[in-house]
Amino acid sequence: MNTFYFIAFLSIFFSILVITAKNPVHSILYLILTFFTFTIHYILLNAQFLAIVNFIVYMGAILVLFLYTLMLINLNKESEPAKSNLVKIAGVIGGCCFLVTIIASLKALGASPAVVLKDPSLGLVKNLGKVLFNEYLLPFEISSVLLLSAMVGAVLLATKEPKTT
Amino acid sequence: MELTDIIVKFILVFIIFAISLVIAMYSTYAERKIAAFFQDRIGPNRAGPWGILQPLADGGKMFLKEEIIPTNASAFLFIAGPSLAIMTACIGSAVIPWGQKLTIGSHVIDLQVADINVGVLYIFGVVSLGVYGVMIGGWASNNKYSLLGAIRAASQNISYEISMGLSIIALLMVTGTLSLRQIAEQQHSWHWNILYQPLGFLLFIICAFAETNRTPFDLPECETELVGGYHTEYSSMKLGFYLFSEYINMFISSAVMATLYWGGYNYPGMDWVLAHTGPAIGPLIGTAVLFAKIFLFIFFFMWVRWTIPRFRYDQLMDLGWKILIPLAIANIVITGIVITLIK
Amino acid sequence: MEPLSNKRKVIEQKPLNFLERAYLPAIVQGLAITMKHFFRKPVTISYPEEKREFSENFRGMHSLKRDEDGRERCTACGLCALSCPAEAITMIAAERKPGEENLYREEKYAAVYEINMLRCIFCGLCEEACPKEAIYLDGDIVPADYLRKDLIYGKDKLVEAPLNQKISFIPLPNSF
Numbered sequence: 215m216n217t218f219y220f221i222a223f224l225s226i227f228f229s230i231l232v233i234t235a236k237n238p239v240h241s242i243l244y245l246i247l248t249f250f251t252f253t254i255h256y257i258l259l260n261a262q263f264l265a266i267v268n269f270i271v272y273m274g275a276i277l278v279l280f281l282y283t284l285m286l287i288n289l290n291k292e293s294e295p296a297k298s299n300l301v302k303i304a305g306v307i308g309g310c311c312f313l314v315t316i317i318a319s320l321k322a323l324g325a326s327p328a329v330v331l332k333d334p335s336l337g338l339v340k341n342l343g344k345v346l347f348n349e350y351l352l353p354f355e356i357s358s359v360l361l362l363s364a365m366v367g368a369v370l371l372a373t374k375e376p377k378t379t
Numbered sequence: 380m381e382l383t384d385i386i387v388k389f390i391l392v393f394i395i396f397a398i399s400l401v402i403a404m405y406s407t408y409a410e411r412k413i414a415a416f417f418q419d420r421i422g423p424n425r426a427g428p429w430g431i432l433q434p435l436a437d438g439g440k441m442f443l444k445e446e447i448i449p450t451n452a453s454a455f456l457f458i459a460g461p462s463l464a465i466m467t468a469c470i471g472s473a474v475i476p477w478g479q480k481l482t483i484g485s486h487v488i489d490l491q492v493a494d495i496n497v498g499v500l501y502i503f504g505v506v507s508l509g510v511y512g513v514m515i516g517g518w519a520s521n522n523k524y525s526l527l528g529a530i531r532a533a534s535q536n537i538s539y540e541i542s543m544g545l546s547i548i549a550l551l552m553v554t555g556t557l558s559l560r561q562i563a564e565q566q567h568s569w570h571w572n573i574l575y576q577p578l579g580f581l582l583f584i585i586c587a588f589a590e591t592n593r594t595p596f597d598l599p600e601c602e603t604e605l606v607g608g609y610h611t612e613y614s615s616m617k618l619g620f621y622l623f624s625e626y627i628n629m630f631i632s633s634a635v636m637a638t639l640y641w642g643g644y645n646y647p648g649m650d651w652v653l654a655h656t657g658p659a660i661g662p663l664i665g666t667a668v669l670f671a672k673i674f675l676f677i678f679f680f681m682w683v684r685w686t687i688p689r690f691r692y693d694q695l696m697d698l699g700w701k702i703l704i705p706l707a708i709a710n711i712v713i714t715g716i717v718i719t720l721i722k
Numbered sequence: 723m724e725p726l727s728n729k730r731k732v733i734e735q736k737p738l739n740f741l742e743r744a745y746l747p748a749i750v751q752g753l754a755i756t757m758k759h760f761f762r763k764p765v766t767i768s769y770p771e772e773k774r775e776f777s778e779n780f781r782g783m784h785s786l787k788r789d790e791d792g793r794e795r796c797t798a799c800g801l802c803a804l805s806c807p808a809e810a811i812t813m814i815a816a817e818r819k820p821g822e823e824n825l826y827r828e829e830k831y832a833a834v835y836e837i838n839m840l841r842c843i844f845c846g847l848c849e850e851a852c853p854k855e856a857i858y859l860d861g862d863i864v865p866a867d868y869l870r871k872d873l874i875y876g877k878d879k880l881v882e883a884p885l886n887q888k889i890s891f892i893p894l895p896n897s898f
Contacts (some may be wrong), residue, residue: 239518243456246511266500274507275537278514282533285518285526293630339497417756421766687749687758 218258242281249273263339286312380401383486392492395472402677403626404434410626410681417685436721441619449612451521460516461613461620467512468627470503474498475634478562478666480646482658488668491560498559501637503540506590509628510536513592513599516621530609531692532599535589538699539596543586545707546579549714550639562642568650571642578710582703587636589699591628591643594684598692633676637669644669738775781844783861784837786881789827794881796829796835802848802857810841811848828854835880839864839873 228248235241249272271336335341346354408423408430415422423430448454478490495501500561510533517529553575566572572578589596598610607613610621637643644665653661690698741747767774776782787795798815816833818826825831842864848857867873 243515262495262497263500266497266504269504270500270507274460274504274510275540278507278533278537280509281511281514281518282530285514411761415764419759419765420763421763421768424768504867682753682756683749686752 218255221251221254221258225255238284239281242277242284245280246273246277249277260334260338261336263342387488391472391488391490395477395492396469399469399472399627399630400529402625402630403623404438406626406629406677407437407622408434408629409677410684413678413681414685417682432449436620441616444615446617447612447614449521452612453519453521454513456519457612458617460519461617461624462512462677463515464509464624465511465620465627467505467509468624468631471628471631472634473503474501474559475631475638476563476643477669479653479662480658481662490662494558494560499551499557499562499639502559503544503547506632507536507540507579509590509624512621512624513609516613517599520609522612524605524611525609527610528599528601528605531601531605532592532609535592535596535598535695535699538696539586539589539703542557542582542699542703543590543708545704545711546582546586547639549579549707549710550576550583552711552714552718559638563638563645566642566645568645569642569647571640571645573640573642576640576710576714578706579714580636582707582710583640584636585698585703587632588680588683589695591632591680592625593629593680595687595690596695597689597693601689627681629656629677630673632671633680634669636676637672641672727809753788781846781849781859783839783864784842784848784857784859784875784880785861786877787834787856787858788882788884791824791827793823793825793827794831795827795854796832796837797830797854797856798832799830799853801851801853805847805851806842807845807847808843810838810843812836812838832877835877837875839875839879840870 225248228251230242231244232241232248235244249268253265253269253273256262256268333341336345410423411433412430414420423433426432426436434572448457473492474495476491476494481488513532514529516528517525517532520526550572551557553572554565556562556565562572588594592599598608599605600610602608605611610618613621644662646665646668649661649665652664655661656664789795798813800813800815801811803809803811811830812834813836815830816836818829818831844859846859849859864873
């Protein structure tokens, strides 16, 4: 349990650093660390497959692409759009409203009892695969089709239309 | 876990680290010597007999050189880059089974640091993490050439990771497990996976070349275009760490290839040898066989380096996206069809 | 244009066939070629220990010659210095004193004879200009040194050893 609190503290700490870091590249690096703590959370939950997939896909691929684009577009002080005071005040009010809503909803709902998994080894590859490809086959396939259509859409957007003359 | 087990694991980790560092050191020597032989030269021969102490001399030089951190570089990340590179290079060895279980007296020693059931994916994750060392170092140098090298490294690694993953999927369809220990055990005697997955191995080795930034895919450190690539600004042992991590990566990927495709510690006639030497020595022969395979692969890496010129950047991307990925998908489909037909 | 010689060769570019496009056979061929070289004898000559034989007309370090009786041949006429395109040679002449006939052949001799090895281009014009056959570039390669002043060679290094004690007077540096 102590490990959980330590890791949870680290996750929150790094995610605060993500939004407070001045340099966008530093911000991405903190985001990588945040995702790394998420991986540890998954391992603590005995969800090895999810942990390693989070590790590969988020840390290894998506954030590399984030870093890649950020390195290329060269963000600095000059290119930052000027923020008026009005926007800042609106932001603070909006944030406070969100906080109040969260606290209120927590109070209204109260703490839920801890969820106990019936099968603690559900997160292992074999069990997860069996569940995914038997019980949840349809949602799984639908989501894969969704991803495929997103990919095709991206390709269509990226390729230039042939000139119609 | 008992205390003795922890101590044994600790010693094992220590030995593996020591071995990978020594192999990395002597890979630099081997690289120069092999390059010399391929070019009808002699190679380093001044430090010690046949130049055998050359890596020590190089190491001493690296440690004693002046450390330079460029004024406008971000100092923390500048140091974090090479540290991350060598760390990710080293941790890959944790899941590789170095041999069968060793029995000394009543003790059973597992020659593998951690037998996790997602071993292949772990290797894959570590490999995908390896690019951060290069990217952070290249960006922190605050130098155009370094940044270009870093960007090339990132795009190259991501592109080739995809076909690497797809080529592994076909292998996993054959083996039915993600644990490297089980994959190694399935290839008992001569049933090596290379017999079932020749195309997969070809794709995998090409991707391994790209992932370790070795020639013909060493564009991140392309001297003719980018001065030194991502390590242009690095000096002394920080540069040494980058070079070291490349050689350790080569060693680990050779070990992975040997384990996944070339039978790992298995060799024909191993049962006979095991029965005649006993459970304390027999597995060590298997380990020796594994290391022989690893050295062959390292030699192959060097052989290719001194044979093939570097790819052009668009050729690299064409090869990765238009040839390797379709081939890998075709390989998966063919493997699937064959498995269904056999069943 | 009409070809002037018949050496021109028209190259036709055929589209690559499948094996050529697959690139792998070419790689295997290349690997075979490098492997052939792997087992070939190295062509290196490890220099300070082994030396390649010089050709007959090799021009190395200068030596000031002695005649059959062991007397220096040079008469300090200055023709070598005059002919030197790099102006590497300087000398100071002196008159032979009575009793020195066994040392110098002519009545005038070079008291100081210096060649700046950093300037010398080893063209051999001094050799050709010398009327007394006193200077020849028949030595070894001039060794490197750390200081410029040490590369201005005086008579101590240039004059041939006396006849009765022939030694090689170009010491090789111990450290290489």
